[in-house]
Amino acid sequence: MEATVDTITWVKACNVSDIPSNGGSCVLLNGEQIAIYNFERRGEWYATQNLCPHKQQMALSRGMIGALRNEPKVACPFHKKNFSLKTGACLSGDDYSIKTYEVKVEGDEVFVGI
Amino acid sequence: MKKSKIVVIGNGMVGYKFCEKAIASSLKSHLELVVFGEEPRPAYDRVHLSSYFGEKTLEELTMAPMSWYEEHDIKLHLGDPILTLDKENKQVISHRGIIESYDYLVFATGSGAFVPPIKGVELDGVFVYRTIEDLDMMKAHAKKAKRGVVIGGGLLGLEAAKALLDLGVSDAHVVEFAPRLMPRQIDKAGSGILEGKLFELGIKVHANRNTEHFTGENVVNGLKFYDGEILETDMVVISAGIKPRDELAKKAEISTGPRGGIEVNDFMETSAEAIYAIGECALYNQMIFGLVAPGYEMAEVALNSIAKKIIKEEVSKRNQFSGFDMSTKLKLIGVDVASFGNAFIEAPYCKSITFEDSSRGIYKRVNISNDGKELLGGILIGDAEQYNMLLQTVNNKLPIPENAEELILGSRGGQESGGGIMAISDFALICSCEAVNKGDILKEVANGCSTLEGLKKSTKACTGCGGCTPMVKDLLNAALAAQGVLVRNVICEHFDHTRQEILSLTKLKGLKTYDEVLDKVGTGDGCEVCKPAVASILASLWGENVLENGRVTAQDSNDRFLANIQRGGTYSVVPRIPAGEITPDKLIVIGEVAKKYGLYTKITGGQRIDMFGAHVGDLPNIWEELIAAGFETGQAYGKSLRTVKSCVGTTWCRYGVQDAVSFAIEVENRYKGLRSPHKLKGGVSGCVRECAEARGKDFGIIATEIGWNLYVGGNGGATPRHAELLATDLSDEMCIKLIDRFLMFYIQTAEPLQRTSKWMDKMEGGLAYLKTVIQDDVLGICKELEADMQKLVDNYTCEWTEAVSNPEIRKRFTHFVNAPEEKDPTVELVPFREQVKAKDWNTI
Numbered sequence: 041m042e043a044t045v046d047t048i049t050w051v052k053a054c055n056v057s058d059i060p061s062n063g064g065s066c067v068l069l070n071g072e073q074i075a076i077y078n079f080e081r082r083g084e085w086y087a088t089q090n091l092c093p094h095k096q097q098m099a100l101s102r103g104m105i106g107a108l109r110n111e112p113k114v115a116c117p118f119h120k121k122n123f124s125l126k127t128g129a130c131l132s133g134d135d136y137s138i139k140t141y142e143v144k145v146e147g148d149e150v151f152v153g154i
Numbered sequence: 155m156k157k158s159k160i161v162v163i164g165n166g167m168v169g170y171k172f173c174e175k176a177i178a179s180s181l182k183s184h185l186e187l188v189v190f191g192e193e194p195r196p197a198y199d200r201v202h203l204s205s206y207f208g209e210k211t212l213e214e215l216t217m218a219p220m221s222w223y224e225e226h227d228i229k230l231h232l233g234d235p236i237l238t239l240d241k242e243n244k245q246v247i248s249h250r251g252i253i254e255s256y257d258y259l260v261f262a263t264g265s266g267a268f269v270p271p272i273k274g275v276e277l278d279g280v281f282v283y284r285t286i287e288d289l290d291m292m293k294a295h296a297k298k299a300k301r302g303v304v305i306g307g308g309l310l311g312l313e314a315a316k317a318l319l320d321l322g323v324s325d326a327h328v329v330e331f332a333p334r335l336m337p338r339q340i341d342k343a344g345s346g347i348l349e350g351k352l353f354e355l356g357i358k359v360h361a362n363r364n365t366e367h368f369t370g371e372n373v374v375n376g377l378k379f380y381d382g383e384i385l386e387t388d389m390v391v392i393s394a395g396i397k398p399r400d401e402l403a404k405k406a407e408i409s410t411g412p413r414g415g416i417e418v419n420d421f422m423e424t425s426a427e428a429i430y431a432i433g434e435c436a437l438y439n440q441m442i443f444g445l446v447a448p449g450y451e452m453a454e455v456a457l458n459s460i461a462k463k464i465i466k467e468e469v470s471k472r473n474q475f476s477g478f479d480m481s482t483k484l485k486l487i488g489v490d491v492a493s494f495g496n497a498f499i500e501a502p503y504c505k506s507i508t509f510e511d512s513s514r515g516i517y518k519r520v521n522i523s524n525d526g527k528e529l530l531g532g533i534l535i536g537d538a539e540q541y542n543m544l545l546q547t548v549n550n551k552l553p554i555p556e557n558a559e560e561l562i563l564g565s566r567g568g569q570e571s572g573g574g575i576m577a578i579s580d581f582a583l584i585c586s587c588e589a590v591n592k593g594d595i596l597k598e599v600a601n602g603c604s605t606l607e608g609l610k611k612s613t614k615a616c617t618g619c620g621g622c623t624p625m626v627k628d629l630l631n632a633a634l635a636a637q638g639v640l641v642r643n644v645i646c647e648h649f650d651h652t653r654q655e656i657l658s659l660t661k662l663k664g665l666k667t668y669d670e671v672l673d674k675v676g677t678g679d680g681c682e683v684c685k686p687a688v689a690s691i692l693a694s695l696w697g698e699n700v701l702e703n704g705r706v707t708a709q710d711s712n713d714r715f716l717a718n719i720q721r722g723g724t725y726s727v728v729p730r731i732p733a734g735e736i737t738p739d740k741l742i743v744i745g746e747v748a749k750k751y752g753l754y755t756k757i758t759g760g761q762r763i764d765m766f767g768a769h770v771g772d773l774p775n776i777w778e779e780l781i782a783a784g785f786e787t788g789q790a791y792g793k794s795l796r797t798v799k800s801c802v803g804t805t806w807c808r809y810g811v812q813d814a815v816s817f818a819i820e821v822e823n824r825y826k827g828l829r830s831p832h833k834l835k836g837g838v839s840g841c842v843r844e845c846a847e848a849r850g851k852d853f854g855i856i857a858t859e860i861g862w863n864l865y866v867g868g869n870g871g872a873t874p875r876h877a878e879l880l881a882t883d884l885s886d887e888m889c890i891k892l893i894d895r896f897l898m899f900y901i902q903t904a905e906p907l908q909r910t911s912k913w914m915d916k917m918e919g920g921l922a923y924l925k926t927v928i929q930d931d932v933l934g935i936c937k938e939l940e941a942d943m944q945k946l947v948d949n950y951t952c953e954w955t956e957a958v959s960n961p962e963i964r965k966r967f968t969h970f971v972n973a974p975e976e977k978d979p980t981v982e983l984v985p986f987r988e989q990v991k992a993k994d995w996n997t998i
Contacts, residue, residue, distance in 0.1 A: 079679075
């Protein structure tokens with residue numbers, strides 16, 4: 041079998057202090073809106089598309105984050121559709137899902153893998 | 155694998171439902187779906203057609219947007235009816251000449267308006283009431299019409315009369331051939347009550363009238379009845395019944411009934427092979443079913459008949475049609491009308507019990523078997539709350555109370571009658587729109603489903619008209635209780651406590667941040683249910699800034715940005731205008747700010763001004779300008795005090811007996827910023843005329859000659875409730891003391907997102923108990939309640955003043971943290987009556 045190697049390009053997104061603890065903010069990277077979440081309570085960082093696919097609203101970064109049986113998630117502020125921060129799957133039973141990105145923190149800087 | 159092609163003729167509600175069920179089923183991968191619709195737009199909700207003139211837009215009425223058909227690979231041809239059906243070669247030819255072959259053909263052509271052969275029907279100003287086009291034509295004509303007449307006093311006719319009122323035709327008349335309204339649903343006495351209700355709304359009923367011809371040269375100007383009388387009018391709407399659209403079937407020599415309709419059997423099969431008919435075009439057992447629920451059931455049956463042919467098995471449970479219970483409950487022009495079971499049976503075949511209250515417009519009739527053991531049917535007008543339970547009682551032959559009048563009047567003996575929801579049979583139909591029975595729901599609960607949301611998703615119950623929601627909720631709670639699950643109102647998986655318990659523990663332990671509460675009282679990482687609930691408790695207890703670290707990300711989006719998120723992601727801005735009193739200078743400032751930032755302005759129901767369409771990054775600047783002009787935040791975004799509405803009272807009004815505005819300002823300023831389980835509204839009226847609608851508020855104050863009467867627990871919204879009288883002839887001080895105690899007791903004991911009205915409904919002992927607590931002080935907590943409130947009043951600060959002056963907080967109001975100056979480029983505002991509005995998200 042042929043192995044495909046996806047090369048991740050790390051792009052600097054913002055500083056750690058730009059993202060509120062246990063919440064999210066949005067960054068603009070190469071024209072794309074990406075929501076970054078600092079899940080401080082779990083010591084984890086996540087990034088997803090900012091667009092909620094339900095009503096096409098750029099709003100996920102303003103949603104509350106939390107967990108559904110230990111699965112980290114974000115709830116869209118409009119109609120509280122839940123999405124897994126790990127897989128992007130919709131946890132409210134709808135068909136759509138969202139894109140997720142890798143995040144790494146180095147010193148005070150936050151990078152997103154594109 | 156070769157796919158089977160199904161061609162659906164007709165894109166109405168039932169045709170759409172067929173597609174929806176097909177793509178949701180396991181048959182999907184075997185199918186190619188092609189749909190032809192005569193109307194120029196995708197299927198819309200015809201049941202709520204009259205709301206097109208009122209509360210709903212076309213987008214909201216649309217069942218699914220064009221993109222939905224694309225997404226599911228359904229080929230949709232609109233504005234293109236099928237003209238020819240060639241059964242031999244299994245193909246259809248459309249008006250535009252598209253030739254489409256099929257493996258299976260489904261007629262969902264619906265019905266058209268039945269137009270009686272009355273002379274003059276072709277005159278201008280005579281309309282039928284069936285499609286959006288009809289409505290648009292009526293709209294244009296209604297602009298110059300003062301009086302309008304509807305022919306037909308059935309369900310649709312009364313809907314059409316409402317549409318006339320909504321169109322501004324203030325003098326509306328209904329002409330019915332039969333001696334009463336809705337002859338298929340209700341009896342003469344019921345019709346009388348309904349006529350009274352309609353008269354109040356400005357609709358006059360002429361029953362027992364037969365129209366001979368319409369008068370007028372080119373445009374209609376009146377109706378002449380057979381009895382010689384003339385009724386002048388500017389327009390006529392015909393809604394005298396429906397006529398199945400069977401002309402194509404007839405032409406193709408498929409069997410149709412003598413009075414129209416494509417004949418079908420139990421499997422929705424027509425006389426022609428591989429051709430099916432569903433909905434209002436189908437004639438089953440010599441009957442046309444003119445409701446949407448049986449149409450949906452036919453769609454499912456037809457799909458199963460086709461599935462049996464393609465994959466040799468059924469894809470869902472409804473595989474045979476056997477008629478439909480035509481019991482109905484609906485809200486007609488705001489009046490409940492319901493009939494169930496055998497509504498018209500009379501003595502000597504049964505005993506009927508009726509209850510009539512013409513002052514309140516209520517009529518109820520139940521028909522009981524002669525041995526007094528069985529409920530056979532009945533009619534409810536003006537109040538149909540008992541409809542679901544009565545329908546179940548009929549369908550399942552449930553035992554009825556010895557005094558059968560208790561069925562409609564409620565038990566007077568104090569003891570509960572009947573066995574409640576768990577007593578009915580497992581086959582009892584709970585949701586008639588989606589054909590879900592009690593057994594289906596119990597099975598889901600047994601499989602571990604424990605929430606209403608979960609049930610909606612797995613069974614689709616409550617997703618049609620929504621009328622069964624209270625029953626499904628009761629069933630869920632009863633089923634959980636039967637499983638031994640203690641149904642405690644714990645708030646979510648992270649807290650095994652009620653809101654009241656969390657509040658007490660938080661207070662006792664002196665916890666100040668969300669994480670502290672979660673660590674000490676809960677488990678896990680929290681969620682969007684417990685976060686705002688705990689944030690509200692913290693604000694109610696300590697009154698500290700909601701935007702400080704440790705609390706900010708526990709706030710719901712509106713509280714986090716101190717503004718209400720709106721369609722498109724912009725926010726609205728509402729400065730406080732206590733009691734609705736505002737100076738001309740402040741009005742000018744609002745106008746200037748709105749102009750500068752391109753905001754849409756509207757007066758709210760709470761006597762203040764809402765500015766819509768603000769970018770998140772503009773919020774601090776907007777507020778800086780408003781604050782400089784003396785405004786404060788209006789907390790329209792919070793579960794907190796909104797407004798205290800007032801009338802002008804003795805300040806100007808010749809009837810006023812107290813200074814309502816001054817007292818309302820004092821009360822609003824006292825409770826501004828107060829966070830509570832849900833929003834709070836107040837009102838102060840200067841005399842008994844009650845112009846401030848105070849009894850529709852959580853607390854309402856109404857002036858008397860010597861003081862104030864205080865009412866509590868009122869609500870507008872979906873379930874209106876009048877506030878109840880708590881105390882009379884109060885001084886200013888005593889009135890405020892009682893409100894302090896009432897609000898604090900509510901804040902400390904209510905469930906999350908429970909308004910005072912629901913809180914009082916659920917309170918054991920109700921108003922009488924509330925009086926013993928906050929007036930007689932039987933719990934000895936009144937002093938404490940007052941002190942807790944005073945502390946919050948003293949702690950008040952304007953959140954926006956703090957937010958704009960604190961650089962740490964102010965910096966968070968930006969869409970892109972890595973490009974703070976840039977605004978969200980996806981926000982789109984479109985022109986709208988000289989202002990702007992958010993782009994409709996159904997068309998995005």
